[in-house]
Amino acid sequence: SLASTAVTCFTRGLDLRKETEDVLCPANCPLWQFYVFGDGVYASLSSVCGAAIHWGVITNAGGAVRVQTLPGQENYPAVNANGIQSQVLTRWASSFSVTRTKNTALEAVGRSVSTARPSTGKRPKKPLDKKAGNKDCKADIAFLIDGSYNIGQRRFNLQKNFVGKVAVMLGIGTEGPHVGVVQASEHPKIEFYLKNFTAAKEVLFAIKELGFRGGNSNTGKALKHTAQKFFSLENGARKGIPKIIVVFLDGWPSDDIEEAGIVAREFGVNVFIVSVAKPTTEELGMVQDIGFIDKAVCRNNGFFSYQMPTWFGTTKYVKPLVQKLCSHEQMLCSKTCYNSVNIGFLIDGSSSVGDSNFRLVLEFISNVAKAFEISDIGSKIAAVQFTYDQRTEFSFTDYTTKEKVLSAIRNIRYMSGGTATGDAISFTTRNVFGPMKDGPNKNFLVVLTDGQSYDDVRGPAAAAQKAGITVFSVGVAWAPLDDLKDMASEPRESHTFFTREFTGLEQMIPDIIRGICKDFLDSKQ
Known part of the structure; x- marks a missing residue:
């Protein structure tokens, strides 16, 4: 017989890993909160304990259930049984069935656990799991709802119901998705932030309480405001979790939404647009840009736009939207040049540079590094100094915060010596970039030199580029232009x-940062 697994009211078929699994359902699950699809054969999206009560295997006192994985179905019917109304689903990839467990000893365990309420052994476990939420769905989501005169009070309430259903099905919890709501009207209003609630019940209540604002649907203005202000760490955004804005649009936006889309992408936010009720013919004359959806979404690939014909009967649209929002790997806009690059600096420490100019070089490097989001899961910085020899000042994995990186740059000591740039590029490619080659970040090398190299630079630079490293060359004073061009990646002019002077390095900072971002974006297209 199988050992049984204690589950929560919200455990779904797809959360179980085995073909056949014996589970123990807790007592007193709130029936109205169960999501169940089908009858007898249930879509794996259904709650296991909900299906077991629906099929009559257990009552709301909980108990032991055997769950058997089955293939997906074309159609799951809606049937009302034992106080649970199951829902229709047209098609789903996998299913399960529920039966009583054969093992009567387990049955007894199941009962005693669920009826012995005061026993401290089992009880505290349940709220914990529910609090954690759906760990498979990692997302920080802002629902940008339409509060304009376009939608009106009645449809506004239907919109709230829909958003509430989406919020519940997401499986909000401390380790699952977090959500907040912004209302778009004349002026955008952040109704609540990600940090305000971490339980579906609280979120539902907060959504119910939202008042209708009215005014023009300045969706562009609201989208830009949300992208810039909503996802700060102090407002509850989490490091490394995809940021998502779901824009609800009834009809059309009354302002320009394209620029807001660009801002959102720069901030690493994934924009979805849910459009309801297409603009009527007369309204179309007032729409600034008929292709507005394609320009505002994260990527114009069909995945980020979602259409519903009306606000009525929207239940069947809840699940497919939730699936999209939980598809971690589809969030193409989470990665930005600021949080997904490794930048190695190769610094000329030859005698011609001199102490005070060497300080200016370090200042230049600090100011470039400062622009990036440095963390264990974000961008990383490394530095190598060279004369005839090479010295790794710090590698990509040494420092994972911006403060530590900047402090390490300040502490670099000037070596003084000859100039062998080619050897130094080979050394850096092998020792500093080598360990990173299968990592997720895009690799950049910025070479700074003030003179002629004693060795060949063309071969080592070509090898670096072949290894997937984009090379920028920065020359000062006597650095020959031919060498600089030979080292740089294509197109050479922009790399x-x-x-002439070390003081001129400062003016280049914005162009280098922009160049890195441009290369990063081009590599993603």
Whole structure:
């Protein structure tokens, strides 16, 4: 016989890993909160304990259930049984059935656990699991709801109901999705932040309480405001979790939404647009841009736009939207050039540079590094100094915060010596970038030199580029332009920089950052 697994009211078929699994359902699950699809054969999205009560295997006193995985079905019917109304689903990838467990000893355990309420052994476990939420769905979501005169009070309430259903099905919890709501009207209003609630019940209540604001649907303005202000760490955004804005649009936006879409992408936010009730013919004349949806969403690939014909009967649209929002790997806009690059600096420490100019070089590097989001899961910085020899000042994995990286740059000591740039590039490619080659980040090397190299730079630079490293060359004073161009990645003009004086390095900072971002975006298209 199988050992049984204690589950929560909200455990779904798809949360179980085995073909056949014996589970123990807790007592007193709230029947109205069960999501069950089908009758006898249930879609794996259904609550296991909900299905077991629906099929009559157990009552609300809980108990032992055997869950058997089955293939997906074309159709799951809606049937009302034992106080639970199951829902229709047209098609789903896998199913399960529920039966009584053969093992009577287990049955007894199941009962005693669920009826012995005061026993401290079992009781505290349940709220914990529910609090954690759906761990398979990692997302920080802002629902940007339409509060304009376009939608009106009645449809506004239907919109709230829909958002509430989506919030419940997401499986909100401390380790699951977190959500907040922003209302778009004349001026956007953040109704509540990600940090305010971490339980579905609280979120539902907060959504019910929202008042209708009215005014123009300045969706562009609201989207931009949300992208810039909503996802700060102090407002509850979590590091490394995809940021998502779901924009609900009734009809059309009354302002420009394209620029807001660009801002959202720059901030690493994934924008979805749920459009309801297409604009009527007369309204179309007032729409600034008929292709507005394609321009505002994260990517114009069909995944980020979602249409519903009306606000009535929207239940069947809840699940497919939730599936999209939980598809971690589809969130193409989470990665930005600021949080997904490794930048290695190769610094000329030859005698011609001199102490005070060397300080200016370090300042330049600090200011470039400062622009990026450095963390264990974000961008990373490394530095190598060279003369005839090479010295790794710090590697990509040494420091994972911006403060530590900047402090390490300040502490670099000037070596003084000859100039062997080619050897230094080979050294850096092998020792500093080598360990990172299968990582998720895109690799960049910024070479800073003030003179002629004693060795060949073309071969080592070509090898670096072949290894997937984009090279920017920055020359000062006597650095020959031919060497700089030979080291730089294609197109060479935009990857080669030169200044007569070390003080000129400062002006290049924005162009280098922009160049890295441009290469990053081009590599993603």
